[in-house]
Amino acid sequence: MMPNRSISRLIVIGLRLTGIWPGSSYEIVARCIWIFITMFVQILQYRYIIKQINCGNLTNVVDGLSTALPYSLLFFKLISFWINRRLFKSMLMKMSQDWINFSKFNINAMINKAKLAYRYSKLIMSVYAIAVFTYAGVFLEITRQNQDDELNITSRQLLIKMDFPFAYYESPLYEYVFVLQFFQLLSNASAIATLDALIITLIFHVGGQIEMLHEALENISVKNHKSLRNIVKPLINLHYQIILGSENIENLFSYIALMQLLCNTLIICCIGFLIVVVFNSHMNIEELINISLFYIAITLEAFIFSYAGEYLSNKSLSISTSAYGSSWYLLDPRDRRIMILLMIRSQRQLKITAGKFMDLSMEAFAKVSLIFVTNKCAFKDI
Template sequence: MKRANTISRSVEIGLRLIGLWPDSAYATFYWFSYMLSIVIVQYCQYAYVLDHLEINDLVLLMDCLSLTLAYTLAFFKLFILWWNRRIFYRIIKDMNNDWKDCIVNDSYIFTMMNMADLSRRFSNVVFTIYGSGAFFLSIGEHLLQSLSDVNRFGNSTRELPLKMKFPFEVSESPIFECFLIGQFIYDLSIAFVVGLMNALLVTLVLHVSGQIDIMRQNLAEISKGKYDHSTFLIIIKDLISKHQKIIALSENIENLYNQIALMQFLWNTIVICCTGFLIIITINTNQDISTLIKSVNYYIAITLEAFIFCFAGEFLSSKSKSIGDAIYESLWYNMTANDSRILLFMMLRCQKRLTITAGKVIDLTLDEFAYMMKASASYVSVLNAMY
């Protein structure tokens, strides 16, 4: 039998490794150790950025700054998720209760299993995309850079793909190889955490979507069966209770992710701008193909991350509106005035759509994603004109 949980096994393992899964062993130790490693690497990255903070070397500055800011964003997102871990634990508990209710009904379990399968496939795709991005940012970029230097100069330079400043020389063997492998593991872990947060958001939204589909099935059953006042009151009471649970679960997801979404919206605008500018300069100056491949792959990953957040908010909003449509399509005109008035109140509540906001300021929608891309493109044009 398939695993009766919307959260995939890979996402659960990732949450356990960073100490965020409920009742996991040594959770605080895992979280503190991982955050400490990020802080150490970030110190070396920002030291390098400050040393090369010159307008004359703008391409190098944009290259290292875009990666450094992206890793800083991952650090803050992970910290916010840990800070709101009690909300996350409550969400997991509510999801487990929903699955317990679905197991007793075959029609409900089929709907939730479809959502769980979709969640697992999406998680696998996200981890694959970000894993390949980590490869091109470290080992793949180093190999392409080495081949390019050998063909041009007859020897290869010793330069780490992730720009950092160290208090000692790292270009000699075997120190260079050790740091190269360490950077690859670091890039892979950061990519995994970023993909983990994106997959978790989509998983939670899909779970809410499955509960909404179950509620719509119940509303359809009212229309199919013969109307009976006493039976209707029992069914509608359960539907109102389920609707309140859906609203509460959606609000918890919003409270868990609204600060993360705000940082995502502001930070990604800057990172996409820096990466887009680097791609334009690389094409115009005919630089190494390794820089272009790395930048394009990284640009796709960052843009995909912003798109996932906005699409999740748009999908949740459209799903919440579908409850009102299902109520309207029911046979409310065959009911008594008092019973149809109850459905009217439910329709009015559905007018306030469920959504995910960026800091409770703006709703995450596809329109906001388009606005962010337009803003980034405007900043890129300004930088290109200055350069």
């Protein structure tokens, strides 16, 4: 497969390890491993939730649900990418060809956007890694305090809420389970960070093409109006590639964004309930920090999708302004009509939707975040 200058090495490694990257020699093996481990973990997680429902412990049910839903969401994302592997492969091939086909333009804008995507990818993965290590560190501190207060080892808690069919609290089995859960949590966080960084990279690639189109439109001047006929066709082709690229992103991430929105709404409600419980009970600062870190990670994922949709929408609308500000009126009547059609077509907003139901935007993110505040106030009243 052709090398892709838009996607960083970190994302490529993550896509290979999750069995998404096309042409990987261990693609099938990676998928089977993810399916087996994820299904095994999910069974244990939902066993715990069902057990707590039977016991009537609402706090533990909400706590277990808030950690099980992100795993289910990640599994849905992986399956969606595996099903749409042909679409994803064609997108990667097209991105590689873009660097060759548009060499006639000034591609500095695409280079700058690619560098920016690299930085954002590193930042996203660093935030998730820091969140996992901090979460594990705070959990160990809480466990140490509980062991100092209670000598009963059966009260030991797991890093991830699960219901094992054996007694896990005896040493050294408890330590082995903790280490396995930590690496499993780290691998899931890395997979989530990889997919989040991927959508940012794809959006910035389209944004680089739009910036390149802006610059080409600005270069239309009175001095070279006689040669404008040779410029119109590449501009129209570039605009078509921008539309095609955004539609491919929409087809790939639309239903993923819908599940993301639904799961994030449920998880944020669960986290709001847990925060209220912590405030109204023993007010353990460590547990509050742990829940807050989890809330930040979930909110960050929703923010990334909303930011990507907002960025694409705003960038697509700016094409019409740049085209109108160019010297399109110096063209021959035939080419002038083509430029007018470009302006009309660019007024149609490019966007990413959540299952074709709603547009991803910062407004949608604000509504989801408002759910957290609303439910927190409602739980306090209860």
